Amino acid sequence: MPSGPMDGLRPETLALDGGLVIDPVTGAIQPGVTMSVNHLVVPGEGAFSAAELGDIAGEPFTYARWLNPTVRALEARMAALEGAEDALAFSTGVAAMAGVFLGLLKQGDHLVISDVTYAGVAELARTILPDLGIAVTPVNLTEPGALQAALRPETRLVxxxxxxxPILRLTDLAEVARIAHAHGxxxxxxxxxxxxxxxxxLxxxxxxxxxxxxxxxxxxxxxxxxxxxxRREVIAGLRGRAGVYLGAAMPAMNAWLILRGIDTLFPRMRQISETAGRVAAFLETHPKVTRVIHPGLPSHPQRDLAARQMDIPGGMIFFRTADPRGMAARMAARLxxxxxxxxxxxxxSIVVLLDTEEMMRGTYRLSPAQEAAYRDYAGAGGFRLSIGLEAAEDLIADLDRALAD
Ligand SMILES: Cc1ncc(COP(=O)(O)O)c(C=O)c1O
Structure with a gap:
């Protein structure tokens, strides 16, 4: 895994070389893709059941749902980038969340979850976990004292x-970790x-x-x-439980594509973030736009935390206009x-309207105070704009055309 020879390299270099193994047979420098579902095994060696093994990642490759060489290379690259001892890949982001929740929590446990998260994760926590006897409390983690008040003796995970x-509200991660760890x-x-x-x-x-x-x-x-x-032992536990038994293994071809994407992650993100800053500044001056949220703007309500916790403000913008539904139709037709x-x-670049009424009905279950805090950012609804690699000038002109009467 990534520690050892990779120690001391900068993240930009780790994005290319973290966990990279030169093919010992062909000398190929670019990672290959191993599509094989199974590998030769030695009779009598290893175990048939994952439940009998400790850290499966320490075992030879046997069957692709347990461990695939291309997926393993992606795990090594991501572990290196995050400064982690190990990593575990899943077929989707939601599968990774489900793997963490179902791999760590059991009946009677309590989960504290941010009251605003990606919709699929909020809905998973709101619908499936309580059915399994896992108590879930959504908390506005920016509210002083709210996390402390929500913790119970059986709280296992925050x-x-x-x-x-979508609202680009930040969480003070060091502060949450301090409070949660003091509680175990x-x-x-x-x-x-x-x-x-x-x-x-981390x-x-x-x-x-x-x-x-x-x-x-x-x-x-x-x-x-x-x-x-x-940490290695936490990931090993998740791999044995959720990795093997949920069956949401990442396909090898996806791991190969994502590895190739990571090669250019740093220059891409820096370019995207710079463009996002220019587009956000343009939107903030536009007469049709009533509010812009971007972690790089001085107007972001948590600008100090953004500066402390984020090396770049990133590629996401949330903005509001009057008559959001009418504006959504104009954007879809004109962009x-x-x-x-x-x-x-x-x-x-991708933009979509997130209607607050719809989010409250289908996705979130918020207290009146939590809903008011959400509406303080989102109003009746706003546009989630994900910036791509187009020229900033072209994007600004495109948005200007779409926003016009
Ligand atoms: C913040 C965040 N987390 C998780 C997900 C879910 O990812 P996936 O679609 O890969 O399951 C999304 C998808 O939009 C997301 O925006």
């Missing part, structure tokens, strides 16, 4: 997301919108960092994937450079 999709709970963070270019949560005390690799890390909109990185679509973190 899960946050920073910046949170683990902390996980969905760092998809930050990427390791902006934030390395260095702030977080136990598990989770990414949807589908987004900026792959960056090309052509592969789903998820990953969780952390020529950006695309009106779901997802984010691709090479092409």
């Amino acid at each position: 899960h946050c997301e920073s910046p949170a999709n 709970a683990l902390v996980s963070v969905d760092s998809t919108l930050a990427t390791p270019v902006a934030t390395r949560p 260095s702030l005390g977080v136990d598990l960092v989770i990414h949807s690799l589908t987004k900026f890390i792959n960056g090309h909109g052509d592969a789903l994937g998820g990953i969780v990185a952390g 020529k450079v950006a695309h009106y679509a779901f997802s984010l973190g691709h090479q092409r």
Whole structure:
């Protein structure tokens, strides 16, 4: 795994070389893709059941749902980038969250989760976990004292997301880790919108960092994937339970595509973040735009935390206009450079309206105070804009055309 020879290299270099193994047979420098589902095994060696092994990652390759060489190379690369001892890949980002929740929590346990997260994760925590006897409390982690008040003797995990999709509210990860650890709970963070270019949560005390690799890390909109990185023994436990038995293994071809995406992660993210800063500044001066949220803007309500916790502000913008539904129809019809679509973190810019009423009905279960705090950012709804690699001038002109009467 990545420690040892890779120690001391900068993250930009680790994005290329973390865990890279030169093919001993062919000498190939680029990672290959191993599509084989199975590998030769030695009769009598190893175990048939994953339950009889400790750390499966220390065993020879046997069957691809347990461990595949190309997926393993991706895990090594991500572990190196996050400064983690190990990492475990899943077929999607949501599978990685489900793997963490179902791998760590059991009936009677309590999960504290940020009241605002990516919709799929909020819905998973709200619907499936309580059915399994796992208590879930959504908490606004920016509210002083709220985390402390929510903790119970049976709280095992505090899960946050920073910046949170869609409103780009940040969580003070070092502070959450301090409070949760004093209580004996683990902390996980969905760092998809930050990427390791902006934030390395493990260095702030977080136990598990989770990414949807589908987004900026792959960056090309052509592969789903998820990953969780952390301490060796925690990842080994998750691999044996959730990795093997949930069956959400990452396909080898996706691992290969995502590895190739990571090669250019740093220059891509820096370019995207710079463009996002220019587009956010333009939107803030536009007469049709009533509010812009971007961690790099001086107007971001947590600008000091953003400066402390994020090396770059990142590629996401949230903005509001009057008549958001009418504006959404205009954008879908008029945009020529950006695309009106779901997802984010691709090479092409993507924008979509997130209607607050719909989010409250289908996704979140918030207290009146939590809903008011959400509406303080989002109003009746706003546009989630994911910046791509287009020229900033072209994107600004495109948005200007779409926003016009
Ligand atoms: C912050 C965040 N986490 C997780 C996910 C889920 O990722 P996936 O679609 O790979 O399951 C998304 C998807 O939009 C997301 O934005």
